[in-house]
Amino acid sequence: MAKTSMRGVYGETLVKLGAKNKNIVVLDADLAKSTQTGKFGKAFPDRFFDMGIAEQDMIGTAAGFAAAGMNPFASTFAMFGSGRPWEQIRNSVAYPNLPVKIVVTHAGISVGEDGPTHQACEDISIMRSIPNMKVVAPADSVETEKIIEYLAEYYDSPVYVRLTRMTTDVIFGPDYKFTFGKGIIIRPGTDITIISTGIMIFQALEAAEILRSKNISAEVIHMPVIKPIDEKMIIASAKKTGKIVTVEEHSIIGGLGSAVAEVISEKYPVILKRVGINDTFAESGTPEALFEKYGLTGKNLAKEALNVLKTKNGK
Amino acid sequence: MKDTVAVIGSVNLDILVRTLSMPERGETISGDEVYFLPGGKGANQAVSIARLGKKVNFVAKIGKDAVMGNSLKNLSHPNINLKYMIKDKKLKTGIAMVNTTGKKGNKVTWYTGANNSLTPADIKKAEAAIINSSMVLVCTELPLDTVKKAVELGIKNKKKVIVSVGALTGKKREDVMSLLKGCYLIVMNEKEGGYLSNRVISHMETGCLTGRELLAHGVENVIITMGREALLVNSKGAGVFPGYGVNVVDTIGGGDAFAGALAVALLDGKTMQDAVEYANASGAMNSTRTGAQEGMPTRAQLDKFFAGRSGLGGHYRDYSKTIKMVEKRTNRMRVNIIKMLGCSKSGHPGGSLSAIDVISTLYLHTMNVNPAKPKMEGADKFVLSKGHAAPALYAALAEAGFFPEERLWNLRKIGGGLSGHPDMKKTPGIDMTTGSLGQGLSVANGMALAAKLKGLPTRVYVMMGDGEMQEGQIWEAAMTSYHRRLDNVCAILDYNGLQIDGSIGEVKSGLEPLVEKWKAFNWNVIEIDGHNYEQIIEAFDAAKQVKGLPSIVIARTVKGKGISFMERKVEYHGVAPTQDEEARALKELGCGE
Incomplete structure (x- = not known):
């Protein structure tokens, strides 16, 4: 199957929505070519605002648009859309609960060769901790399109959407329906639960295949919405398998793994292994080489699952 | 001697062009009017004091040239003693090229001319002008040695010495600072104050820092003017005086109208605070007329304006x-x-x-x-x-x-x-x-x-x-x-x-x-x-x-x-x-x- 680009689809979806919804305005910080918001800029130049290399100003301006009843989408790389303007997001967007959609690209280590200064692996954590803020990480371009379509009509709160630089396979069909706050069981199983977010769904499915070859039935859950997280689904799966492995292209501190840990430790304690960036800065390299070195492969995930299955605390 | 000020300073001819905005580098801006008017800080101050009814012993140097007559026009006043003014036919009278935009301020290019030839020896020769006054007002539009001599002789003869600071470009900060010790009062604008203290002053709070530095140098009172406002700093503290709203034509000579009226008010025995209010009024009135000296108010005019503005709403042009x-x-x-x-x-x-x-x-x-x-x-x-x-x-x-x-x-x-x-x-x-x-x-x-x-x-x-x-x-x-x-x-x-x-x-x-x-x-x-x-x-x-x-x-x-x-x-x-x-x-x- 041909690989597709989330950010490419993001730009195209904005154009499609922009024609119908005249309230949509799009802001970028000198990365419109990379984030693909430039497509919207070409189609609707009067509603596109390149703010220059000034992310704090971009978020503040987006807040002003939202306060005046517009529907702003603000985009840049994940690093500069979460870290640099964190305080602007907290105080000028989230605290007044203004419906600004912060859609970032180039998240995680799959940014690759640009190296650690550009590899946002803490963004889920720092966005998730802000009241009112919602955090979303789609798995492929189809889901990206559905999420952006959904958010174009969503005014209840600010939302942080995390996209990837690299192209990926497509996992969802055209009939996919996005439901805010719901996880998706991609593959049911009974022995162990693998929960992934973003593009790690592919590693999760690969691991499930490896486990199947060893007669282990893994349940694979894709969690596109990390906040508010689908507690019901996590607890139901925990009750069924008693063992959970999470995988994310993000630090194991504060991300999906932490969110799952928060749910099960309070409501239904089971053994949990978090797979992700292990409290370290990565390095320059191809995405594939980085995934290999930092353990974000189906093979490593299967290995971690087997380790969990070996522990006595299991069901 | 009582009610007399020894004014030691400069005389210029002001060539004034009024434009809508200031030219930038490489830009030519046309003006709608040109004026040839008497100017120079010393002459302006002398005229201000004379019109306000006090006597002036005027010490200055001018060239005996075609420009001279125009420069002296307003100095021929019964209250001004011109005995100490030196006319030198070998010298040219100072000329100031003034570009004014009215309310938005001025830019001045200055040819110092004869002013730069007033020597310490000239001041020594004119010591009687100081002895026969109760106050010395000297401006820095003169060689610094000359200013220093004037300050020295003023202090030696136990007179209150006021230094009006201006045209500092080319003068060393330390040299200016060194001659201020023992002065009763220093008057300057925010640019000059900034130059003296090596900082930018665009607010009174920054001006206070400069004021306090000058006090530490042995000056008793420091006044920094900024537009129509004035800041006074002395051992009692600091205060801002907001000034008066008028229809401003230009602000040329405003500082001299201020300094002149200040000297007059102090001679009258007013408190420093009251003197600054009065001086602000003089500066405001001056700004309603073209040029430096044309708008210097008479005593009757200034007292009338001041009385009219001293009540509630006095700082408004129109208390609507x-x-x-x-x-x-x-x-x-x-x-x-x-x-x-x-x-x-x-x-x-x-x-x-x-x-x-x-x-x-x-x-x-x-x-x-x-x-x-x-x-x-x-x-x-x-x-x-x-x-x-x-x-x-x-x-x-x-x-x-x-x-x-x-x-x-x-x-x-x-x-x-x-x-x-x-x-x-x-x-x-x-x-x-x-x-x-x-x-x-x-x-x-x-x-x-x-x-x-x-x-x-x-x-x-x-x-x-x-x-x-x-x-x-x-x-x-x-x-x-x-x-x-x-x-x-x-x-x-x-x-x-x-x-x-x-x-x-x-x-x-x-x-x-x-x-x-x-x-x-x-x-x-x-x-x-x-x-x-x-x-x-x-x-x-x-x-x-x-x-x-x-x-x-x-x-x-x-x-x-x-x-x-x-x-x-x-x-x-x-x-x-x-x-x-x-x-x-x-x-x-x-x-x-």
């Missing part, structure tokens, strides 16, 4: 009904600020009191708002970027009718609807939640862009603090406002000169000059006294007329304004008044309880 209304209702807001801070026992009085006059004028006069429909489409918006001045905004909103006054007493109380910093979700009339400094201008830009997209007449006003200018986001946003040509954005800088850790000059002096910074960011900049309702109203009206550029009103203010013991005190930035202080403050505001 609107101004009286805003003044009265703002006083009530000040009362409420003090009362609500008394109730909450925490909060920020200093910055609320510096900002209230502008905020009040916005809500009572300038902005199109509807208290019954706070979210009305097309209404003007206000973003208080310096959110810690929330008490001022709450007081204005209550006064304007957005919510009942009683709610003010819930400030900072749980469930009271008036958060420590403005909260758009909790308080009617608040257009944006603020509190973290540096963020308001970006938000205002977003609102202004939205208004343009929707075709609404909304103007967005955003008030920032001066300390807040240290935040980088302000300058990111400043570029956006210009880039998008947001002429529906009107920023206000509440320029009170103080931040938590000290004056802006002490904490981070690179902040100044702020006026020039905003100009360099291509904004339309309007400077005003932020406590003068006439100027505030005119500034907002003028900003509305500007198309294609964002405007910023730089409002020079006084922190703690209106409460004597809070004024210009860093300590009242974030500390609420005690019960006793509250009572004293309310009494000062005419609200005894």
Whole structure:
């Protein structure tokens, strides 16, 4: 199957929505070519605002648009859309609960060769901790399109959407329906639960295949919405398998793994292994080489699952 | 001898061209009129003092040339003794090429001519001029050795010595400083004061730093003028004198009209404070006529003006009904600020009191708002970027009718609807939640862009603090406002000169000059006294007329304004008044309880 680009689809979806919804305005910080918001800029130049290399100003301006009843989408790389303007997001967007959609690209280590200064692996954590803020990480371009379509009509709160630089396979069909706050069981199983977010769904499915070859039935859950997280689904799966492995292209501190840990430790304690960036800065390299070195492969995930299955605390 | 001033100074011919704006490098600007008028600091001061009825022993040097007659025109006055003036046919009279834009100031190119040949020996020869006076007024438009000699002889003969500082370019800072020791008074403008103290002065608080440095050098009194305002620093402290509103033609010679009247008032035995008020009036009157000397008032003219302006509203050109209304209702807001801070026992009085006059004028006069429909489409918006001045905004909103006054007493109380910093979700009339400094201008830009997209007449006003200018986001946003040509954005800088850790000059002096910074960011900049309702109203009206550029009103203010013991005190930035202080403050505001 041909690989597709989330950010490419993001730009195209904005154009499609922009024609119908005249309230949509799009802001970028000198990365419109990379984030693909430039497509919207070409189609609707009067509603596109390149703010220059000034992310704090971009978020503040987006807040002003939202306060005046517009529907702003603000985009840049994940690093500069979460870290640099964190305080602007907290105080000028989230605290007044203004419906600004912060859609970032180039998240995680799959940014690759640009190296650690550009590899946002803490963004889920720092966005998730802000009241009112919602955090979303789609798995492929189809889901990206559905999420952006959904958010174009969503005014209840600010939302942080995390996209990837690299192209990926497509996992969802055209009939996919996005439901805010719901996880998706991609593959049911009974022995162990693998929960992934973003593009790690592919590693999760690969691991499930490896486990199947060893007669282990893994349940694979894709969690596109990390906040508010689908507690019901996590607890139901925990009750069924008693063992959970999470995988994310993000630090194991504060991300999906932490969110799952928060749910099960309070409501239904089971053994949990978090797979992700292990409290370290990565390095320059191809995405594939980085995934290999930092353990974000189906093979490593299967290995971690087997380790969990070996522990006595299991069901 | 009594009632006589030895004026030792310069004589020039001023060639004056009036233009609409100042030429930049490489630019030629045409003027609509040219004047050949007598000038020179010394001559101007002599004429001022003579017209105000005191005698002058004038010590100066001019060339015996074609220009001479014109330069001396006004010096032929019965009160001026020209015996000590030296005419030298080998020399040329000084010439000043003055480019004036009227209200917006002047640029001067000066040929020193004979002035530069007045020597210490000449002064020594003219010592009788000093001996037969009770005061010495010397300007620095002379060689510094000469000035030094004049100061020395003045002090030696036990006269009060006033040095009027000007034309410092090319003179060494240390040389000027070294001759000031023992002087009774130094008068200069903010540029000259800045040069002497190696800092940029664009606010009185920074001027105070310079003033205190000069006191440490052995000067008794320091006066720094800035536009129509004057700052006095001496051992008793510092005070700002706001000056008088008049129809300004040009400001040439304004400083000399000030210095002359100051000398006269001191000779009359007025206190230093009263003398500065009187001198401000002289400077104001002078600015209503073209040139340096033409507008020097006579004693009768100045006394009449001063008497007319000494009462309530005297600082206004036109003490109109609107101004009286805003003044009265703002006083009530000040009362409420003090009362609500008394109730909450925490909060920020200093910055609320510096900002209230502008905020009040916005809500009572300038902005199109509807208290019954706070979210009305097309209404003007206000973003208080310096959110810690929330008490001022709450007081204005209550006064304007957005919510009942009683709610003010819930400030900072749980469930009271008036958060420590403005909260758009909790308080009617608040257009944006603020509190973290540096963020308001970006938000205002977003609102202004939205208004343009929707075709609404909304103007967005955003008030920032001066300390807040240290935040980088302000300058990111400043570029956006210009880039998008947001002429529906009107920023206000509440320029009170103080931040938590000290004056802006002490904490981070690179902040100044702020006026020039905003100009360099291509904004339309309007400077005003932020406590003068006439100027505030005119500034907002003028900003509305500007198309294609964002405007910023730089409002020079006084922190703690209106409460004597809070004024210009860093300590009242974030500390609420005690019960006793509250009572004293309310009494000062005419609200005894």
